Amino acid sequence: MNEHIPIDFPRGIKLTVKREDLLHPHISGNKFRKLKYNILEAQKLGKKAVLTFGGAYSNHIAATAAAGKEYGFATIGVIRGEELVNKIGDNPTLTFAQQCGMMLKFVTRDEYRLKSDSQFVKSLETEFGDFYLVPEGGTNELAVKGCEEILVAEDEKFTHIACSVGTGGTISGLIKSAQPQQKVLGFPALKGEGLADDICKFAPPGNWELITAYHFGGYGKITEELIVFINDFYDNTGIPLDPVYTGKLFFGVIDLIHNGHFADNANILLIHTGGLQGITGMNAELKRKKLPIIKT
Template structure:
C-alpha cells in the first residue's frame, strides 16, 4: 500500500519525517490488518475443507465485521460469538447489524461465559451447537495471521528508522517485527491496559527490535475523551487522513506527543501503520452523542 506523508509544523521543526502506510485503503470492508490476518486463515480453512468459520468479538469489533464480509466473498458461513448478552436487544449497533446483513450468525454470550472462550470445553460446546468449523481467535491473531502481517512492510520501507503501530492482541506488531531490517525498530501503542502483551508478542516475534509505549490508551480499550476526539478531527482536517478512536487515533496522538517531548533523535524517519478500523466510527458516534460529547467527523 502507498505511504502518505504527514506535513505538520511540529514535524518540520523537529526534523522528523512521518509517513502513514494507508492499509485502511486495502479493501473497502476487510480493512487494514484484518485483511492481512484473515488472508492465510481463509486459505487454510479452504484447504482443510471447512465451509464454516467461527470467531469472537465485542460490540464494535473490526474483526467481526471483516470476517463477515470475507465469508461472503470467499463462500464461507460465518459465526460470531459476541461478548455481552445485552447486545442481542440493541438493534442500533451498526457493526453487528453489518455482520448480520452479510450472513454472519451471531451468538451472544454473557461476559463470564465469554472469558472461557479459550477453554477446550467451551469450544466443544460451540461445535455441538454449530457443527464443525474453522476457528479463528478473537482479534484474528494466530501464526497464520502473523504471517499475513509480515507482508505489510515492503522494500520501499527499508529506509525508515521507526515503524509505529497500534496494538490489540499482538499479531500485527509481531508480523512487523519479523519483517524489519536490521537497523529498524518497532514501537507499539497498546489500546488496552494490562501487562499481558509482551509475552503474547514473544510467542510470535523473532527479534527484540521493539518496544511498547503504554501511555496513550486513554483509560483502556475503546475509552475516549474530548481531547482525543478533538485531536482526531483536527488531524483529519490537517492531513486528510481519517483515524479511528480505538486504535490509530491513540497511536497517532502518541507519536506526535513523543515528537513534542524529543523522544525521537532527529533527523528521523517514521512509518505509522494505519490498521483500518474506520467502520467503528459510526458506532462510537452513537455513544458520544448519548454522552453529549463532540462527534468524530
Template sequence: MEKNQNQKIEMIFPNGIELYIKREDLLHPIISGNKFRKLKYNLEEAKKLGFKKILTFGGAFSNHIVAVAGAAFGFETIGVIRGEELIDKVQENPFLAFAQQNGMKFHFVDRSTYRNKSDKKFIESLHDLYGDFYLVPEGGTNQLAIKGCEEILTSKDKSTFDFICCAMGTGGTISGIINSSNASQEIIGFSSLKGGFLSDVIRNFVQKENWNINCGYHFGGYGKVSDELIRFLNTFYQQTNIPLDPIYTGKMMFGILDLIQKDYFPPNSKILAIHTGGLQGISGMNDLLKKKNKEIIQYND
C-alpha cells in the first residue's frame, strides 16, 4: 500500500454504498497522518525565521509531542507537559521516552497551570526560561497546519466522493479538508471530545458550509475507550488488515459503519474516510488496558 492511497473496504454494504479509507497513516513511519501535514509548513516557517528552538504543548500520551520530537530535525525541542506525575518516571511512558530519546526537553506543569497555555503572561514566562522559540500550539492547529491539511485531498478525491469523514481533536485537520473540498461534498467530523465547541474553532478557519460534526461516537470523551470499541478495532483489523487507533480513527470508523447500517447515507454513496495516523498511541493504551485486565488491541507488528 502506497502512502496517501485510497484503500477500498471490502465489505458488503447496503444500497450500493462504497467505503474507502485514505491511508495517511503510511506517510511516515513515526510522524504519520495529520501530524505530518500539520508540522510541514510550521517547521518550514521556523527555519525561514531563523529559530533554533521549537516549543509545544501536550499530555503524557500525546501523539503530537511524539511527532514534534521526531520531526524537528536541527531544532532544540521543548515539550510543556500537562501533569507532574511523570516527572521522575519518563521512561515508564512510551510517548515521553521516545520524545526524550529524540532530544526533547520537558517542562512539566500542573493541570491548572496548563490551562493557561494560550495566556500571554504564561508564554512570556516560558520565554524567560528558554529564550527565543517558535511556538507550535497544542495539537499543532494553526493557519500553517491547516495549509498542510488542505493537501490531504487529491483532485480525484474531490470529484469521486460524496462524503469525506474525518476524526476530530482540535479541528485543524477537518478545517483543511473543508477548505480544499468540493462544495458539493459533505464533510463529516467525528469528534473524540464531549461537547460541540469545536464548531466555533472550525468557523475561524473556513468559509464553506458543507460540513457537520457528529458527537455520537466519542465513547465517553477524549482518551476513553470501551470493551465494545476494542473488540471493534480487533475485528476490523482481522477483516481488512488496517490498524486503527483507539482515540481518533477507530471511533470514526465505528461511527461510519454504524451510520451506514442506520441508512444515514443515501443509496450509492461513495464515502472516503481519512486515516489520520495516531498508531503510536496503541502501545500506551494497551499498557492501560492490561492493568485493568481488559482485552488489548491486537495488531501484527
C-alpha cells in the first residue's frame, strides 16, 4: 500500500510511503519479505525447526517466532546477553517470542560473535538437533529474493527509493529490482564500516548510496530530537514510526529535502519496513530516563 504524505515540501518534491508495516500484524514489513522464501525452503527440506539470532528487542526474533507459530515449525532464538535469562518478563519482545513457542538460548556477547562460526553452529546442532539456520537479521540470498518483491510496477514512477538499513538484505533486494533511472538510498541505523561490502555480496554497484549521517549515535540509540520528530510526524500523518530504523530514515530524508539534497520535483518513495513491535520496549526505557515516549 502506497500512501502519499500530506505535507507540503519545497520545489515540487513529493514523498510517498510504502506501508510494508501493514503486511502482517506480527510478521511485519521487511521481516515478512525476508522470511517468505526461507520458510518455503525449510518446508522443502523437511526441517521441523528454525534457529536464528538476535538481540533483546530484535524485530527478526519476534517475526521468526510468529512465523513458527503460524506455519507450524519449532523456533529457537539465540539471544545476545546472558544477563537477560531472568528478565524475559520485563522484555515485551522476548515475552512475545516465548508466547509464540520460541525456545530462547541466552549467550554471552563473546559467544554471540561466533554466530557465523561453523563449530559454534555445530554445537547448537548437538544441543537442539536438526534445524534450518536463518542468519541474524534474516539476511541471505533467499531473504534478498523476497525483498526484491517490495517494488512493483506502479513504483516505477519514483525517482528515488529510500529505506533504512540494518544487515543490508532489504536494500540489496531494492537495488536489484529498482529501475536503472532510479536511485536507491540507504540510511544505516548503526555505526560501523563494512556495510557497503555486505551489500555488494548480494547486489551490484551502481544506482545506490548509503547516507551515514543519521544513525543518531548507533544501533538502538535515540535522542529527544528524534522522539519529537517521530511524534510530530505521527500527529501530522497518522503513520507510526519506530525509533531504531524508520524514524531515522524519515528524519534523514526530510532533513535532506530541506538542505537541498534532492533536485526539483524529485518523487521519493520511502519504504516503511515495520519494526513497530520494538516501541513498547523502547518506551519503557524512555520512561526510566524521564524522556518523552513514542506515540503509536
